Amino acid sequence: MALRSANVTQGIEKAPMRSLFYAMGYTKEELDRPLIGVVSAHSEIVPGHYHLDKIAEAVKAGVRMAGGTPILIPSIGVCDGIAMGHIGMKYSLASRELIADSVETMTMAHALDGLVLVPNCDKIVPGMVMAAVRMNIPAVVCSGGPMMAGLVDEEEISLSKIFEAVGARKANLIDDAKLEEFEQGCCPGCGSCAGMYTANSMNCLCEALGIALPGNGTIPAVHNGRIRLAKMAGQAIMQLVEKDIKARDIINERSIKNALTCDMALGCSSNSVLHLLAIANEAGVPLDLNMFNQTSEKTPNLCHLAPAGDTHMQDLNIAGGIPAVQTELAKKGLLDLSVITATGKTLGENIEGARNKNPEAIRPIETPFSETGGIAILFGNLAPEGCVVKRSAVAPEMLKHSGPARVFNSEEEAIASIYAGKIVQGDVVVIRYEGPKGGPGMREMLGPTSALAGMKLDKSVALITDGRFSGASRGASIGHVCPEAASGGSIGLIEEGDIIEINIPEYAINVQVSDEELAKRKAAYVAPEPKVRSGWLGRYAKLVDSAAKGAIMKQDL
Structure with missing residues (x-):
């Protein structure tokens, strides 16, 4: 197995580079293993990223268990909710390009053999994926997972409800006390906001693209399954490096079509259009807006998660998550099940045994919300x-x-x-x-x-x-x-x-x-x-x- 990291770890002429690794406490044994970048967007300003230090540590544990050397690398990330409504929002979409460029910079400058990408929120997910596809190296996405829904008046709510509550207060439809109740209750803990907003859309679509393990889009941030998934992602990247399965082997024309189909079935954020176009561009795959309508015409909409309906990501997870949605779509032959994924297996192998456990959260394909897609x-x-x-x-x-x-x-x-x-x-x-x-x-x-x-x-x-x-x-x-x-x-x-x-x-x-x-x-x-x-x-x-x-x-x- 030829390693990219040999450019900084092997041979007499690389002694200066090795000395710098030794300065940080790395051992010779660690430098003889594949070097895996764990790109974490952890910060204390984004609720979806607040806990990513724990996710990144679990990823590192998985890498070590599988015989690799994990190396933590930071990434910036904007919280769209906090940036909303002022000059800060001008920086959000633009930051996607900064993130892609910075991940490329750190990976290429240090000759890393593979990447586990640890994002969660809106522009960070596509930015990291764009970089992996651009460089075409082994990569796995392991997001931080969705936030649990809040509860007000015995009703599940999420971030969109507090923004709507502001409008209701302005119209004197609710009072200050009720606004405060929404404010305190809509975001009960860490994770990406609980509806099918842009962050969760892209984390689900990473599963659909095959660059993330099953469960990436839906296992809640606070569940123990999220930590286990992170360890599995650390192990998965080692398998991809060993088999030399690169990002473009996973993200290609066939998997992008699968992602478009899942996008329509899930009713993802309209921002997914921007990000799938950008990812396809990095993969060298022709994709234009007409293809979204063509896919919509033949893809039933199976999910009405918030803001389209009353269900949230935790409900989708309990119903079987993205594999359950893919199983419904496969009934009518709408997916290419032969594509390779980050598990090292095909999509068909990944969803074998998956089933729809809640036809209210995921409509059976025979009785969809609509016969056409969500976008x-x-x-x-x-x-x-x-x-x-x-x-x-x-x-x-x-x-x-x-x-x-x-x-x-x-x-x-x-x-x-x-x-x-x-x-x-x-x-x-x-x-x-x-x-x-x-x-x-x-x-x-x-x-x-x-x-x-x-x-x-x-x-x-x-x-x-x-x-x-x-x-x-x-x-x-x-x-x-x-x-x-x-x-x-x-x-x-x-x-x-x-x-x-x-x-x-x-x-x-x-x-x-x-x-x-x-x-x-x-x-x-x-x-x-x-x-x-x-x-x-x-x-x-x-x-x-x-x-x-x-x-x-x-x-x-």
Whole structure:
């Protein structure tokens, strides 16, 4: 077995490198074993990462048990919930690229033989996976697991409910005492927030891609099974190194199609579109937005986890987790069961014996929530290159909607108007200049969507943006409009009162303005000054590509 780490541990000329390892207390025996990077995003600012030191220690134990030498490496990570609604959110999506670049840097600079990636929350998971696929070395993802749901008024709740409670309080539908009850009760402990939000979506999709072991997406953070899983991940990476099974052997065109199918069945966050596009790009796999609709047309939606329904990740786990969902999908031949996974076995071997233990949490494929998938990509003169909606979280009466545009050039303007009671039933709230370039950073906007939900307007008002919505958002929240306003997209040409027509079943979104009028407006259009000119966000704004390509860095500089 040829090891990459021989470049820093073997031979006379490597004596200086070995001396630096010895300075840290490593032994000759440890340096003669495969060097495994354990990339941990542990910090004391992210609830999903607060306990990752324990997960990383368990991973290291597994690596040692299987004959390797684990080496802990830190990673940054943004808590989207804490960053929400202020300038901090501009840094969240952009941090994905920093994470990918930093994991690549540490791995290549120190000639590591394999990686166990220990993330949990939104951008950290795809950022780490992008790096592994880019370098094409053996890798396993071992996340920190989901948070348990909270409890208020004997009802399971999670983070989205406190954001909605703010809207309810603004509308005087609840009092300060009830708001405090939600505040204290919605997040009872560590882990990624308990609904099918972006973090849990990506951790489940890592299972679907095969880069994580079964249970990665659903075993709760506080369960002993999470520690056991971490030890198993440490052992699994050693097997992958020994067999020379690399990231692109696992993540390829076939497994990405499997992930798209699971995405639709689970009703994952709309942000999963951005991240799957970015991961596919690193794997050299052609993937465009049309493929999401093609997959949706043939994939039933089997799960309605929060915010789409009342179940949470703990319920999905008890029902059998992702293997149970995959077993349902396999009944109709919707998955390629021959793909290799991080277990060293095929997907078919992994799910052998799995079963759906709760048909309320995971609908049998014969009786799904809907015959089409949980995500839809809409096209039209408002979004010629596409936009994204989490269809499974849209009320039936909002699947088709027509209403006047209420136009805002920032999230702050929109949320102020919503809280002031200026948005009424039938309106279409348009928030622009929040895209990857115009934001910059494509802010996630849970505030406006939750405010409307809390004010009981989520079934009568639509929101459209060139920014993003949280995985915790529900209602007709349509994001990722491309081209974005800052790139001359037609969302920047909409005027107050223009009628916008949304038809999610037909994958259509249009502003009822003639081509001639749009051309006239475009000729008179003056691009606004960039919101951020300095720091790395200023550089990011110049280098980031369209959301239709996953908001990756431009490839043709």
